[in-house]
Amino acid sequence: MPGDGDDVLFRSAGGAMKRATAVLAAVAFCALAGGAAAQSYPARPVRILVGFAAGGPTDVIARIVAQDMTGSLGQSFVVENRPGANAIIATEAVARSAPDGYTLLFSSLSLLVNAILLEGKVHYDPFKDFAPVSNAAVLPMVVVTSPETRINSMQDLIALARAKPGELSYATSGNGGSTHLAGAMLENATGTKMINVPFKGNGPALAEVMAGRVTFMFYPIVGIADQVSARKLRVLAVGTPRPHADFPAVPTLEQSGLPGFEETAPWVGMLAPAGTPAPAVDRLARDMRKSLAGRETQERMKALGAVTVADTPSEFAAFLKKDYERWARVIKTSGVKAE
Known part of the structure; x- marks a missing residue:
């Protein structure tokens, strides 16, 4: 009957509207939750692992950024040196860490070169196991x-x-x-x-x-x-x-x-474990760029001979891919071997 058909159509349309409303509400909730997560992160101190001894370029730049981010984010960013095996020890430790934004890596091209020279012997994948945050600087x-x-x-x-x-x-x-x-x-x-x-x-x-x-x-x-x-x-x-x-x-x-x-030119950048929530990665990248844009930080970087990069997570990811491909070609052609 026409009346029954209209009723079915109404019920169907009503159900679709309810489902659409529910989906929109869920999206809005996730957006709000993500925003809230970004605002509340970090809620406790953050460790930054460096795979080289204190005083080297990677360590010094990490400490400059950590000092600035401690001030801007309201939590301590603590640099922890774990030298050894051309930074493999620190790199693997961060790769195994919980992806919560509270353990980070300040690394250099060793991240990529170790994976090329020691393929199958290092316990990390430079692309699958890390979320790039930002390339801080290069050292010509x-x-x-x-x-x-x-x-x-x-x-x-x-x-x-x-x-x-x-x-x-x-x-x-x-x-x-x-x-x-x-x-x-x-x-x-x-x-x-x-x-x-x-x-x-x-x-x-x-x-x-x-x-x-x-x-x-x-x-x-x-x-x-x-x-x-x-x-x-x-x-x-x-x-x-x-x-x-x-x-x-x-x-x-x-x-x-x-x-x-x-x-x-060797680069120095920040990475988080893969799976770290995007709001946390974005917050880190944003504050790192803010740190590196500061006049005092610029002067300190210049004194080191460093050229500031301060790119976005996606730009850093693209750079890492290109850098990996370049060094893989050089290593293959030249026959460079690990020690």
């Missing part, structure tokens, strides 16, 4: 040699390497580190063969370069101005997109005919 590198050498430019260095294959050497802070990978990348880019001389850290490596026992090295731009002024070091090129303020007369690697080397 310079190419340095002893003034006692007759090498005055990258062109001189490359010409000598081609004339004497397998004789020139470059110092590194250890196998698989940024200085080693940059040296391997230089060999690939120029078709040369040189000797990697690994040391336990940048300091001992630089000392051997200044003494003239190793030909050159890629070195983080931090803290070499005094040695250059004292003519204990010569800077051949800077790994920045434009000439660096500390060495304005020194050409960039790109100006020296080696494009792309600014991308070899």
